[in-house]
Amino acid sequence: MRTQVGIIGAGPAGLMLAHLLTRAGVESVVLESRSRDYVEKRVRAGVLEQGSVDLLVQTDAGERLLREGLIHHGIELRFEGQGHRIPLTELSGGRSITVYGQQEVVKDLIRIRLAAGGEILFDTEATAIEGIDSDRPRVRFTRESAEETLECEYVAGCDGFWGVSRGALPASAVRAYDREYPFAWLGILASMKPASEELIYSYHDDLGFALHSMRSPVISRLYLQCRPDEPLEEWPDDRIWHELEMRFATAEGFELSGGPILEKGVTAMRSFVVEPMQYGRLFLAGDAAHIVPPTGAKGMNLALADVKVLAEAFRERYASGSDRLLRSYSETCLRRVWRAEHFSWWMTSMLHRFPDDVGGYQHKLQISQLRYVITSKAAATTLAENYVGLQTV
């Protein structure tokens, strides 16, 4: 099997890259270890920055997003039993965010790719990447227990944090930056009318973080801080609702109606970047190259931003023979990546209870910072412009 760009992974990064390459007249094949059904049902992120929405719409992949996505002009920060609205649109020159599930983006991109006659090999696991120093790299993969090879001109590693691509970069040529957090998120999808029109990021003095998001007028998505090693069996539904009630409680009395929980899972929190994001003819994009804790809602947006840069670089390479943009790919992306790393770390540090904060010093800093964000226009603008996504970084 042979193609111009071999893409490993059918998450937002791999699928969007394939879509953009098709539009640029560049051939690609996508290899995905999971089934189509699995990737279309995997519940993950939900917030699209304005730039991500623009990218999907401008490339004719945003039709359903425009119909079903929920546009939000503000978010609420809640602490000490009181809510405070951050008017995102007002503070960011008219920009907004759109709540639209990651798996909906994935479904739309798969449908568009298959309708255009493009190739996505599901249930196909990449096992090794060879020859990235040469002009004929190869991806070895397993499909239906048979070993096969994809011969390419370039390889795009879009296979997430646990994929094979990052490990194919020579250890001597890269440096990794890593930070773990002493907590995780328990996320649920519930059949419940959202209790608020806008997202609520809440910090409770003793219990820590909770987030109220949504997917539709009848489906809510909620998260709460938990221990990283906590088994799901310790979280029966009534404990989850009780915990959420306490963390979102306000002086005026805030109520969650509750409802059947359709899905639950625990997500570890980590910050990670590998530099550079490229070696020879292997280019990493999305979670394969960097991870952020989800508090800033940046993971999926960074994945889309990377492949926008990468697709343009491949377009130039095949249109004119110049590899100028391919050579600057990593440096260009890393500027946005580090901004998002900082913002995500900052939001995470401000809104979670740190189990090692025995004397409460860190907690005092967090409350002071939250008060500053809700009282200073400069501080609120910092939050708003990073949250909706900076246009230049």
Ligand code: FAD
């Ligand atoms: P992925 O979406 O991970 O896609 C990688 C794809 O590669 C997958 O389909 C995988 O099956 C495939 N793959 C892996 N290895 C191979 C292989 N060897 N061969 C072939 N295919 C392979 N972000 C937020 O902003 N908010 C959230 O609430 C949030 N929740 C998350 C929950 C979880 C459990 C996880 C893991 C991530 C979450 N994120 C969240 C982050 C966000 O979902 C990611 O940043 C985003 O999915 C990155 O897209 P990607 O395409 O780079 O990687």
Ligand code: DHB
């Ligand atoms: C969602 C996830 C996030 O990580 C976040 O910061 C906001 C919303 C969500 O799944 O809707």
